[in-house]
Amino acid sequence: MLLRDLFSAASKGVTVNRMRSLLTMLGIIIGVGAVVLMTGVGKSVEGVILGQIDIMGPQTMVIFPGNQGPEGGSTTMRPDFDSLTFDDVDALRTLTTVRSIAPGIIVPGDAQYEQEKTDPMLVGSTPEYFQNQNIQVTQGRLHDQQDEESSNFVVVIGSEIAEDLFFTRNPIGKRIEISGRKFTVIGVLESVGMVFFQNLDDRIVMPFSTAVAITNRTYADIITMQAVDDFDIAFADVRALLRQRHRITPAEDGSTDNDDFLVRSAAQAEAILGTVSISLTVFITMIAGISLFVGGIGIMNIMLVSVTERTREFGLRKAVGAKRKDILLQILIESIFLTLIGGCIGIVIGIVLDFLIATAVGKFLSDFQFAISFGAILLALAMAMVTGIAFGLYPALKASRLHPIEALRYE
Incomplete structure (x- = not known):
């Protein structure tokens, strides 16, 4: 029998009862659709995180006051938010393995220009802050060392702040009011978007010395810096120095449970991303495997029913x-036709859902872009085909072993 005739007969067998065929393919559709959707969303999330890591820079580290508590336990920060003093900042500047030390203070208050008012993230930091976060301006300039030494009342504003307060007007040179004090706008930051779930376009940055004068603070809310050369050595030096200054005895198990500060880096974010990617891959594989197995059982049962119904047909042939x-x-x-058609339907559904999710999330997170994994699509189709062969083999063997005379007698 010609292969063309086999394909023609097989396609007729699938299309005779379309509703039954569709229900049979349901498990395959769900399994393949889940693989395409979740790998697509996973690639979009990975793109966002990698983009944010690039913004942060591979040599950048950030120190926060407090800690996460016992590892594996609560992630609520301890109430020791004054643990990073200005003396700590000065001590960090003596290290030869780090540079560009930039302490930061969160300044409470809102911002107003004429009748327009906004509630931004107000940050006081040194000029190194912009270097560490790889920030540039689209208008004006960043505040410099002279502004820092003179405690000038100047600010650099984020792109969203510029739009909220000034609309299409040029904000450079305009004076805005922050908590009852007048500040001159000297620059507008380029749009960065969300970085680790924080909107960096909704911020106003003033000189660190100005923020200290306003708040009367003696401790920092954040310290950013760059490793000079070997990042691991710099990271270890920073942790050792702060432990020594804070008289902290390292935990016996090597954890950071005893620390009253938290050091984070882009490398750690990449490591977390790798762990999440592995977990997501395992999860997707489990879902796909279960769905394809269930779908395969359904295909085998339906094919057995089809063989029984067509016993006389096979006997006659x-x-x-x-x-x-x-x-x-x-x-x-x-x-195989059933599984491949189900796989194609699942791919289309997965891509459409992936696009809808990317469109919806993209409205709030501009870096979240629509992405599909062609490798995952090919793998899903291959898995569907293997499922068709594996679960269609028994009904095929049963049909092929029918005795023609007994088959023709079948009622």
């Missing part, structure tokens, strides 16, 4: 010269 392999191939092709 054998009586006129069809061989066992012809019947075997016909049933296998029907089974």
